[in-house]
Amino acid sequence: MTKAKRLERVVALALELVSRPTHLFSFSRFCEKFDVAKSTLSEDVQAIKNGINLFGLGDVETVAGAAGGVRFLPARSAEDDGAFLLTLSERLMEPERVIPGGFLYMSDLLFTPHVVSRLGEIFRQRFADSRPDYILTVETKGIPLALMTARAFDVPLVTARRGSRVTEGSSVSINYVTGSAKRIETMSLPRRALPAGARVLIIDDFMKAGGSAKGLCDLASEVGAKVVGTGVLITTSEPAGKMLEDYLALLVLEAVDEQKRLTRIHPLVRNE
Amino acid sequence: MTKAKRLERVVALALELVSRPTHLFSFSRFCEKFDVAKSTLSEDVQAIKNGINLFGLGDVETVAGAAGGVRFLPARSAEDDGAFLLTLSERLMEPERVIPGGFLYMSDLLFTPHVVSRLGEIFRQRFADSRPDYILTVETKGIPLALMTARAFDVPLVTARRGSRVTEGSSVSINYVTGSAKRIETMSLPRRALPAGARVLIIDDFMKAGGSAKGLCDLASEVGAKVVGTGVLITTSEPAGKMLEDYLALLVLEAVDEQKRLTRIHPLVRNE
Numbered sequence: 001m002t003k004a005k006r007l008e009r010v011v012a013l014a015l016e017l018v019s020r021p022t023h024l025f026s027f028s029r030f031c032e033k034f035d036v037a038k039s040t041l042s043e044d045v046q047a048i049k050n051g052i053n054l055f056g057l058g059d060v061e062t063v064a065g066a067a068g069g070v071r072f073l074p075a076r077s078a079e080d081d082g083a084f085l086l087t088l089s090e091r092l093m094e095p096e097r098v099i100p101g102g103f104l105y106m107s108d109l110l111f112t113p114h115v116v117s118r119l120g121e122i123f124r125q126r127f128a129d130s131r132p133d134y135i136l137t138v139e140t141k142g143i144p145l146a147l148m149t150a151r152a153f154d155v156p157l158v159t160a161r162r163g164s165r166v167t168e169g170s171s172v173s174i175n176y177v178t179g180s181a182k183r184i185e186t187m188s189l190p191r192r193a194l195p196a197g198a199r200v201l202i203i204d205d206f207m208k209a210g211g212s213a214k215g216l217c218d219l220a221s222e223v224g225a226k227v228v229g230t231g232v233l234i235t236t237s238e239p240a241g242k243m244l245e246d247y248l249a250l251l252v253l254e255a256v257d258e259q260k261r262l263t264r265i266h267p268l269v270r271n272e
Numbered sequence: 273m274t275k276a277k278r279l280e281r282v283v284a285l286a287l288e289l290v291s292r293p294t295h296l297f298s299f300s301r302f303c304e305k306f307d308v309a310k311s312t313l314s315e316d317v318q319a320i321k322n323g324i325n326l327f328g329l330g331d332v333e334t335v336a337g338a339a340g341g342v343r344f345l346p347a348r349s350a351e352d353d354g355a356f357l358l359t360l361s362e363r364l365m366e367p368e369r370v371i372p373g374g375f376l377y378m379s380d381l382l383f384t385p386h387v388v389s390r391l392g393e394i395f396r397q398r399f400a401d402s403r404p405d406y407i408l409t410v411e412t413k414g415i416p417l418a419l420m421t422a423r424a425f426d427v428p429l430v431t432a433r434r435g436s437r438v439t440e441g442s443s444v445s446i447n448y449v450t451g452s453a454k455r456i457e458t459m460s461l462p463r464r465a466l467p468a469g470a471r472v473l474i475i476d477d478f479m480k481a482g483g484s485a486k487g488l489c490d491l492a493s494e495v496g497a498k499v500v501g502t503g504v505l506i507t508t509s510e511p512a513g514k515m516l517e518d519y520l521a522l523l524v525l526e527a528v529d530e531q532k533r534l535t536r537i538h539p540l541v542r543n544e
């Protein structure tokens with residue numbers, strides 16, 4: 001390969017960093033790949049950091065030492081995030097989303113990659129201090145959101161199954177109360193999915209009474225993992241008292257009027 | 273904002289393109305955002321294309337005209353993809369993955385973002401000519417793989433539910449035969465999820481007899497959508513005859529010996 005010009009090399013380096021957010025890439029690996037000395041690489045990294053900072057796209061962090069390296073941390077401005085969440089609220093209030101029973105149809109948005117990708121980056125920023133080793137969710141609709149949060153943190157996702165028919169080796173199950181129907185249900189996890197002592201961030205799409213999130217907490221405790229936070233895309237204003245106290249929601253659903261097809265939903269002001 | 277230097281601007285532009293693969297960004301939007309003339313932007317795009325081509329990371333495509341713009345198409349070399357799939361095969365052969373019943377535990381890999389992200393990009397490349405409007409899968413374990421394929425194509429994912437308890441408005445259900453247990457099961461889709469005439473690419477993690485994939489085909493037909501391809505991560509060598517003929521697999525599982533904890537699995541040579 002002919003020696004790359006600086007601009008081409010910086011582009012390729014930026015692409016590698018951005019393709020895997022939060023992952024710590026070793027300097028030596030990049031020096032080898034791009035055939036440059038460490039001093040040159042440091043200058044390239046500084047240029048990437050400047051561009052990313054200047055346009056409010058996040059940050060580039062370098063970690064010194066033998067186990068060190070460089071990583072990209074996606075983070076837009078609070079203003080950009082606010083605008084994104086406002087637009088999402090507006091889409092969720094579209095009249096045709098109201099379905100019989102006063103539910104909201106939102107699978108289209110929850111399964112649109114660039115929407116959940118952005119939400120995952122917002123969760124990463126808001127939970128940055130909690131340093132999770134794993135993201136935990138329960139099937140089905142929360143999986144894309146949780147996966148994109150896991151992507152933003154560069155950690156694996158663990159997905160609990162509803163019911164106890166797990167065919168993935170020995171499993172651990174708990175019973176939980178669904179908030180809406182007040183039914184007792186079961187959720188399960190393969191025992192090997194979550195090691196004891198792991199730091200776990202719970203992510204789900206929707207919280208009403210908080211039964212699912214509480215169930216996920218119990219499941220994590222059952223295997224000796226430590227819950228370091230709970231994030232949901234949407235919480236309902238009623239009931240005000242949830243089954244768990246400490247959670248962070250991005251949007252709040254005030255009311256759905258099935259007759260008039262009117263929904264009230266808005267971003268929650270960042271509580272920190 | 274002070275006017276950015278060229279290098280900083282190119283980095284920010286590359287990041288925007290790479291953050292949303294295959295999405296066509298309009299030139300005028302970028303001209304506005306980066307405060308440059310179209311001629312300058314074209315030079316920047318060319319530099320990004322050069323860097324991405326030179327290091328075998330994909331391509332940058334420009335589309336002329338009023339509805340035109342620029343997009344990033346992720347694609348690694350056949351050699352890189354081959355090495356990635358070989359490493360994945362080796363991990364899947366780890367003895368501790370063999371679980372009672374001769375199943376393979378692979379949820380950890382299927383829920384690791386950077387693994388499924390790479391697989392999604394491989395599927396995008398192999399199905400580039402099929403131009404899907406939607407990716408279709410069935411819950412649960414195939415969702416991350418299908419979501420990352422949807423991300424690579426910049427299209428929404430649609431997820432069928434097992435059973436018929438869909439609470440998302442009117443739905444369409446079909447019965448299908450599970451290949452392994454020869455049971456009749458049901459899968460459902462909200463009627464509004466997939467418009468008639470849509471081009472649909474089916475993605476799933478595992479194919480044995482092909483019952484699930486066949487069911488997804490039937491479900492797509494039921495709403496008048498057109499299946500343009502079927503991709504699975506792993507197919508089994510037995511049974512050789514599947515319930516659908518036309519599919520593409522990345523890996524083939526030859527055998528699992530539960531007693532000896534031996535698995536034989538390898539990449540399929542690209543069949544085109």
